Amino acid sequence: xxxxxxxxxxxLQPKDYGSxxxxxxxxxxxxxxxxxxxxKVCSNLGKDPDKLVFVSGIGCSSxxxxxxxTYGVHSIHGxxxxxxxxxxxxxxDLEIWVITGDGxxxxxxxxxxxxxxxxxLNIKIIMFNNRIYGLTKGQVSPTSEMNKKTISTPYGSxxxxxxxxxxxIGCEATFVARTVDMxxxxxxxxxxxxxxxxxxxxxxxxxxxNIFNDGAFxxxxxxxxxxxxxxxxxHGKALIFGKDQTKGLRIGRNYCPEVVTLGENGMSIYDLLIxxxxxxxxxxxxxLSRLRHPDYPEPIGVFRAVKSPIYNDLIEEQIxxxxxxxxxxxxxxxxxxxxxxxxx
Amino acid sequence: xxxxxxxxxxxxxxxxxxxxTLPDYPAEIRAPAGSLAGVSGFQINFASTEVYTPGDTxxxxxxxxxxxxKVNLADLDxxxxxxxxxxxxxxxALKHAGYEADPTDDQELQGYHxxxxxxxxxxxxxxxxxxxxxxxxxxxxxxxxxxxxFWLYDRPLDATLKWLDQKFGxxxxxRQANELALRAGFNYGNTTEMFQxxxxxxxxxxPPGTYRKIRGNDATSLGLMxxxxxxxxxxxYASYPITPxxxxxxxxxxxxxxxxxxxxxxxxIAAMCAAIGAAYGGAFAATGTSGPGMxxxxxxxxxxxxxxxxxxxxxxxxGGPSTGLPTKxxxxxxxxxxLGRNGECPLPVLAASSPGDCFxxxxxxxxxxxxYMTPVVVLTDGYVANGSEPWRVPRIEDLPxxxxxxxxxxxxxxxxxxDENLARPWALPGTPGLAHRIGGLEKEHITGKVSYDxxxxxxxxxxxxxxxxxxxxxxPEQTLIGDESGDxxxxxxxxxxxxxxxxxxxxxxxxGSVSHCHLRHMHPMPRNLGKILKSFRKILVPExxxxxxxxxxxxxxxxxxxxxxxxxxxPFAVAEVAARIDQILNGGD
Numbered sequence: 001x002x003x004x005x006x007x008x009x010x011x012l013q014p015k016d017y018g019s020x021x022x023x024x025x026x027x028x029x030x031x032x033x034x035x036x037x038x039x040k041v042c043s044n045l046g047k048d049p050d051k052l053v054f055v056s057g058i059g060c061s062s063x064x065x066x067x068x069x070t071y072g073v074h075s076i077h078g079x080x081x082x083x084x085x086x087x088x089x090x091x092x093d094l095e096i097w098v099i100t101g102d103g104x105x106x107x108x109x110x111x112x113x114x115x116x117x118x119x120x121l122n123i124k125i126i127m128f129n130n131r132i133y134g135l136t137k138g139q140v141s142p143t144s145e146m147n148k149k150t151i152s153t154p155y156g157s158x159x160x161x162x163x164x165x166x167x168x169i170g171c172e173a174t175f176v177a178r179t180v181d182m183x184x185x186x187x188x189x190x191x192x193x194x195x196x197x198x199x200x201x202x203x204x205x206x207x208x209x210n211i212f213n214d215g216a217f218x219x220x221x222x223x224x225x226x227x228x229x230x231x232x233x234x235h236g237k238a239l240i241f242g243k244d245q246t247k248g249l250r251i252g253r254n255y256c257p258e259v260v261t262l263g264e265n266g267m268s269i270y271d272l273l274i275x276x277x278x279x280x281x282x283x284x285x286x287x288l289s290r291l292r293h294p295d296y297p298e299p300i301g302v303f304r305a306v307k308s309p310i311y312n313d314l315i316e317e318q319i320x321x322x323x324x325x326x327x328x329x330x331x332x333x334x335x336x337x338x339x340x341x342x343x344x
Numbered sequence: 345x346x347x348x349x350x351x352x353x354x355x356x357x358x359x360x361x362x363x364x365t366l367p368d369y370p371a372e373i374r375a376p377a378g379s380l381a382g383v384s385g386f387q388i389n390f391a392s393t394e395v396y397t398p399g400d401t402x403x404x405x406x407x408x409x410x411x412x413x414k415v416n417l418a419d420l421d422x423x424x425x426x427x428x429x430x431x432x433x434x435x436x437a438l439k440h441a442g443y444e445a446d447p448t449d450d451q452e453l454q455g456y457h458x459x460x461x462x463x464x465x466x467x468x469x470x471x472x473x474x475x476x477x478x479x480x481x482x483x484x485x486x487x488x489x490x491x492x493x494f495w496l497y498d499r500p501l502d503a504t505l506k507w508l509d510q511k512f513g514x515x516x517x518x519r520q521a522n523e524l525a526l527r528a529g530f531n532y533g534n535t536t537e538m539f540q541x542x543x544x545x546x547x548x549x550x551p552p553g554t555y556r557k558i559r560g561n562d563a564t565s566l567g568l569m570x571x572x573x574x575x576x577x578x579x580x581y582a583s584y585p586i587t588p589x590x591x592x593x594x595x596x597x598x599x600x601x602x603x604x605x606x607x608x609x610x611x612x613i614a615a616m617c618a619a620i621g622a623a624y625g626g627a628f629a630a631t632g633t634s635g636p637g638m639x640x641x642x643x644x645x646x647x648x649x650x651x652x653x654x655x656x657x658x659x660x661x662x663g664g665p666s667t668g669l670p671t672k673x674x675x676x677x678x679x680x681x682x683l684g685r686n687g688e689c690p691l692p693v694l695a696a697s698s699p700g701d702c703f704x705x706x707x708x709x710x711x712x713x714x715x716y717m718t719p720v721v722v723l724t725d726g727y728v729a730n731g732s733e734p735w736r737v738p739r740i741e742d743l744p745x746x747x748x749x750x751x752x753x754x755x756x757x758x759x760x761x762x763d764e765n766l767a768r769p770w771a772l773p774g775t776p777g778l779a780h781r782i783g784g785l786e787k788e789h790i791t792g793k794v795s796y797d798x799x800x801x802x803x804x805x806x807x808x809x810x811x812x813x814x815x816x817x818x819x820p821e822q823t824l825i826g827d828e829s830g831d832x833x834x835x836x837x838x839x840x841x842x843x844x845x846x847x848x849x850x851x852x853x854x855x856g857s858v859s860h861c862h863l864r865h866m867h868p869m870p871r872n873l874g875k876i877l878k879s880f881r882k883i884l885v886p887e888x889x890x891x892x893x894x895x896x897x898x899x900x901x902x903x904x905x906x907x908x909x910x911x912x913x914x915p916f917a918v919a920e921v922a923a924r925i926d927q928i929l930n931g932g933d
Contacts, residue, residue: 019781021793053773055621058784066781066794071773073624074783075617076647082614086621086629087773089605090580094625094774112617115610315605322600329602331573332740335566337556339503340737341358344552 010048014039017049019069025060030181030207034128035067037184041191042070047095054097055084057104060135061128061207064099078109081116084123088312098125102143103133106162110142117171117200119311124194124201127164128181132213150212165289165303168202169282175201176285176303181208182221186232186300193302199310219293220300229293233301238272241297248272249296257291277305345369345408348490349386350732351507355499356390357557357734360547363390364698364842365732366398366915371587371670378432378440383415392546396698396842398731400917404496406489408432408463410441417452425539426456427492429485431464459538463488463529470528474521484525491529498544501526553736560699560729561591564632564658564722567706568592569602572628574707575714575746580627582607582618584637587670588726589660592632612640616657620644623653624782626750626772628710632658635677636667638684645719646685647784649808652760652768654713654720656706661725661838663913672913673727675838676889681721682867682896688805690812692716693866695723697841700735702728705864711746712815717767723866725888727915728839754778759792766811768792813868822870826852826859832928833880835905837863837893840916844886847921856929863893869900877903884908884928886921906933 017039025031042052052070056062058077065072071094075083080098088096098116105113105127116125132150133139139152143164147156168176175197179190187205194201206217219229231241231249239249240262250272252258260267276284285304292298323329346367356363366387375382389399404425407413409432420426433448447453448460467485468478476484494501505523512519533539558566572579581604583593597606605627609615615631623629633641638659648655661677663669681693692712696705702724709720752769754777760768771778780792788795789803824833825845836844841862848860861876863869877883877897883905885894891907898905908924910916 021781050776050779051774065783068781069779071779072781072783073621073651074781074785075620076643076784079613079617079644082609082617083621083624085609085614086580086582086607086618086623086627087625088621089607089618090578090622090625090627090629091772091774111610112614115614315607319600319603319605323603326601329599331570331602334599334602335570335737335740336554337558337562337737339354339358340554340556341360342552342554343360343547343550343736 010046012043012046012049014043017042017047017069019067021066023067024063026211028210029060030130030209031060031064031128033181033184033187034126034205034207035064037187037191038068040188041195045192045195051093052095052097053087054099055080055087056099057101057109058135059101059104059133060209061099061101062104078104078107079112080104081109081112081123081125085116085119085121088121088123089315092312092316096123098123100125100127101134102127102129102131102141102164106142106164106167113167114171117168117173117202120174120199120308121311122198122200122313124197124203126191126194126203126205128207129164129204130207130209130213131216132209134209134212138212163289164204165202166286169286169289169304172282172308173202173304174199174308175305176289177202178204178206178298178300178303180206180217180220180300183300190301193305197305199308220298229297231291231297231299233275233277233288233299233303235275235277235302238269238274239299240269240272247297249291255287257287257296259296277302280306345384345386345486348486349388351490351504352386352493352499353388353732354503354507354557355494356388356497357555357732358503359499359545361390361392361545362395362548362550362734363388363732364395364398366727367730368914369671378409378411378437380411380415380441383412385412385416390545392548394548394550396846397915397918400919404493406493408486408489410438410443410447413447414441414443420456422455424456425459425496426453427459427461427489429463429489430460431462461492461532461538466528466532467525471521471524474517474524476517476521480518481521484521487522487525488529488532491526491531492533493529494526495530495533496539496543498542501530550734551736555734555736557732558700558703558735559591559732560696560702560724561589561660562595563700563702563735564696564706564724564729565592565595567703568628568630568656568710569596569599569604570703570740570743571707571710571746573602573740574743575628575710575748577626577628577748578603578605580605580607580619580622580629581631582609582615582622582629583632584609584612584615586612586634586637588662588729589632589634589637589658591729592658592660612637613644616641616644616648619655619657620648620651620653623648623655624651624773626770629654630656630658632660634660634662634670635664635680638677638680642685645691646687646689648719649685649689649691650784650787651782652717652808654710654717654770656709656713656720656722658706658722658724660729661723663911669913671726673725673839673915674888674911674913675725675840676892676911677723678837678866678889678892678896681723688809690809690867691719691721692812692815692868693721693723694864695838695866696728697838697862697864699728699731699733701841703735703738707743711744712818714746714748714770715767715818716765716811716815717770718812723838725839750775752778758790760787761790766807766814816865816868816871819865819870821872822861822863822876824859824861824876825849827857828859828876829879830859831857831880832882832884832925833859833861833877834884834886834925835861835863835877835893835897836886837866840886840888843916843918844921846918847916847925850918850922851925851929856925858925858929866893874901877901882906882928884925886916886924888916
C-alpha cells in the first residue's frame with residue numbers, strides 16, 4: 001500500500017498539478033488561495049498526479065477537481081465521502097482527497113461525513129466553510145450564525161449553527177484541523193499535516209465568499225486584529241495569543257475555558273492550557289473546538305492527530321486472513337454448494 | 345416454520361424431485377404468536393415431472409395452531425390431508441384466532457382427511473431424555489411435524505440430521521432433542537394407523553447434470569461472483585440492509601477468500617455511491633436493495649449513467665408503495681427501473697424468472713454493464729428471491745469469459761471517446777498518463793469536458809440512449825412457447841414465469857390457440873419482439889402490478905395489449921390465469 005507519508009516520488013512544479021480547464025470561481029473568491037496551496041502541497045510532497053484522486057460533491061468548492069490535473073470525480077450533492085469510500089475500498093493504492101463545503105458536507109451529506117469519520121477511512125476531507133450557500137446564490141447554511149439574514153432567511157436565521165470541527169471530533173475523527181484561506185503559510189502547513197496522516201484527515205478551511213458572505217471571517221484574516229481573535233494550536237505548547245502574546249487560555253471552574261492576561265493576578269505560562277493533539281480522548285480537542293468568536297479566540301491548527309485502526313486496512317486484513325485459512329478460492333465448488341445430486 | 349420448510353425442501357431436492365417453494369412470513373420478527381397476522385407458512389410443490397409454481401392449492405396442510413388453520417384452510421384441496429397439532433387448539437388460542445367454536449369439532453372440516461395429532465405432548469414426551477426446560481422442549485414440535493411429513497412423503501432423514509450436527513454441534517442437548525422429536529414424528533407416522541396412505545414421489549425427469557437446491561438471493565450472489573470470476577476481477581458489493589434483499593449481503597460477505605469486498609453502507613444512497621466509486625476504481629461493483637432503497641438511489645443511478653461506469657443494481661421487489669408489504673412479493677417497480685430518474689436517463693433492465701434464473705440474469709447483467717459501460721438494473725422479487733428450486737449447476741468452464749480492458753494509449757486517450765458499442769474507455773485512476781476528470785455535469789462528446797452547449801447536450805442525450813438501445817444487438821432474440829402466431833399471446837416478465845407458463849400449457853393442452861412470451865430483457869427489449877407481438881390477434885399481459893409492462897408495450901409497439909393485474913402481495917394462481925386466458929379466447933375482453 002502506498003503510504004501517504006512516503007518520500008517525494010516525482011519532482012513537479014505546483015502548476016503541473018493544474019488542469020487546462022478555465023477556472024470559473026468569482027474573482028476574489030477564497031477558493032483560489034486553497035487551490036494554489038493545494039497544488040503547492042502536492043509539489044512539496046512530490047505527489048504523483050496519476051495516483052491522486054479528488055472527489056467532490058456539489059457547490060462552488062466541489063468544482064475544484066476540474067482544476068486539478070489529477071484524476072477527479074465531481075459527484076452529486078453531499079455524496080463525495082460515500083463515493084470516495086467505495087473507491088478507497090476498491091483501490092488501496094490511490095491517494096484520495098474529498099473536497100466539500102459546509103452545505104454539501106454538513107447539510108445534505110451530513111450522514112456520509114459522520115460515517116467516514118467513525119470508520120477512519122484513509123481519505124482526506126477538506127471542507128471549504130464559507131457559512132453560506134454560494135452556488136445557489138446566498139441561502140443560509142448549517143454553519144451560518146443565528147439571526148443571519150439571507151435570501152432564504154429574510155427575518156434572520158433561526159437554526160443554531162453547527163461547528164464542523166466539533167462534529168468531526170465528536171465522531172472521533174483521527175485528524176481534525178482548522179485553517180484559513182487568507183493565511184497561506186498556515187493553510188499550506190495544515191494541508192501538509194493532513195496529507196501525512198494515515199486515517200481520516202478532516203480540515204475545515206475558513207473560506208471567504210466575497211459575493212454572498214463577504215468578511216464572514218474577517219476577525220481571523222484581518223492582520224490588524226486577527227492575533228487577538230485567533231489562537232494557533234501547537235502540540236505541547238501553551239495556548240497563548242494576542243498581538244503582544246500576553247493573553248492565554250486556561251481551564252477555569254467546571255472545566256470552563258477562561259481568557260487570562262499573563263502577568264495579571266499572578267498568571268504565568270504555567271497556568272495555561274497545554275495543547276495535546278495526540279491525547280487519545282477527544283475531550284480536550286472538543287473543548288477547544290467549542291471556542292467561538294467573539295467570546296474566545298478561535299483555534300486554528302491541528303486539534304487532534306491520533307492513530308487508530310483504519311477501515312480499509314481492516315477489510316484487506318480480513319481478506320488476507322480468510323484466504324490463508326481457506327486456501328485458494330474454488331468458484332465451481334462454491335456454485336455446487338453444500339449438497340448436490342446427479343441426474344443422468 | 346421457515347426452518348423446517350427449508351429442511352423438507354433440502355430432503356426433497358436430494359431425492360431428485362422437481363420443486364418450487366413459497367415461503368410466506370410476517371414482516372415482524374416476533375409477530376404475536378397465534379395471531380392471524382403472525383402466521384408463518386412454507387408451501388412446497390414437488391413432483392416427478394417438472395413443476396413451475398408452488399401450486400395454487402395444497403394437498404397436505406400442517407397447521408400448528410388455530411390461526412394457521414384459519415389463514416390457510418382455504419388453500420387446501422377437498423379430500424386433502426389436514427394435520428393438526430391438536431394440543432394447540434386451546435380455548436384461548438381459538439379465541440385469539442377468531443374462532444367462536446372449535447373448528448375441529450365442526451362441520452367446517454368435513455371433506456378433508458383430518459389427522460388430530462397431539463404434537464406438543466408427544467414432543468415433550470419424546471425429548472424428555474435430552475433434559476431441556478419445558479419451554480425449550482416444546483419448541484421441538486416443529487421437528488416432530490417435519491418427521492411426520494418425512495414419513496408421509498418418504499423422505500430421508502440424513503440431510504436434516506447432518507444439518508442438526510452442524511447447527512447445534514455446540515449445544516448437544518438441543519441437537520439431541522430435535523433429533524428425538526424428528527424421529528418421534530417419523531415413527532408416529534410409521535406406527536400409528538392414522539394415515540392410510542404413504543406417498544412415494546419418484547425423481548423428476550429433468551436434463552442430465554449436477555443439481556443443487558438454490559434460493560433466488562443465493563443465485564443472485566453466485567451470479568455476481570461468477571461474473572467477476574470470469575473476468576478475473578474482484579467483486580465489490582455495497583448494500584444497506586433491506587427486506588427482502590439483505591440475504592444477498594449476508595451471502596456475499598461469507599466469501600472474503602474470493603476477494604469479495606462487501607460494504608454495509610450507512611444508507612442506500614451511500615451504497616449506490618460506494619458502488620460507483622468502486623466501479624470507477626475498476627472493481628466489478630454491485631449494489632442490492634428493494635423498492636424504497638431504489639427510490640433513494642435514484643439520483644446516484646443518474647450519476648452512474650452520466651459517468652458511464654459499469655455496475656449492477658439489484659432490486660428485489662416487494663409490495664409498495666412506501667414501506668408497503670416488506671415481506672410480500674410484487675412487480676410494481678418496473679417503471680421505476682426503466683423510467684424512474686430525472687432527465688433522459690436510460691439503462692438496461694433485466695428481470696429474473698425463477699430462483700435459479702437469478703444466477704444467469706446477474707451474470708448477464710455484468711456482461712452487458714462491462715461491454716456497454718453502463719449501470720444495469722436486475723429486477724427480482726420477494727417470491728423469486730426467497731423461493732427455492734433445483735438448479736442445474738453450470739460448469740464454470742461453460743460460462744463465457746468477460747473481457748475487460750483498462751489499457752489505452754495516453755497519446756490518443758479521450759475519456760468520452762466511443763468504441764463500436766458506443767462504450768467509453770474504462771480508464772482507471774492510477775494509470776500513468778490517463779488522468780482525467782468526470783462528473784455529473786453534461787460532458788462534451790469525446791473530451792468529456794464540462795459542456796453547456798445546447799447542441800452537444802442534445803447529441804449526448806441521444807448518444808446515451810442509442811448506446812443502451814444497442815444492447816439489443818447483444819441479447820438473444822425473444823423466444824416463444826407455443827405457436828408463432830395465433831389468437832392470443834400471453835406476455836409476462838420476471839417471477840411470474842412458472843405460473844404463466846403452467847397456465848398457458850393448461851389451456852394449450854385443451855387446444856386453445858395461445859402462446860407464451862416471457863421477457864427477461866425489459867429494456868431494451870429484444871429486437872424481434874415487435875414482430876412477435878404483431879403475429880397474434882390479442883395480447884394479454886398478466887402482472888403483479890396495475891399494468892406497467894402492458895403500458896410499455898402499448899407505448900412502444902402500438903399494440904392493444906390487455907392487462908391482467910393482481911396486487912395482493914402474492915403470486916398468481918395458475919387457475920386464475922388459465923381462466924382469464926379461456927375468457928379471452930372465448931371472446932371476452
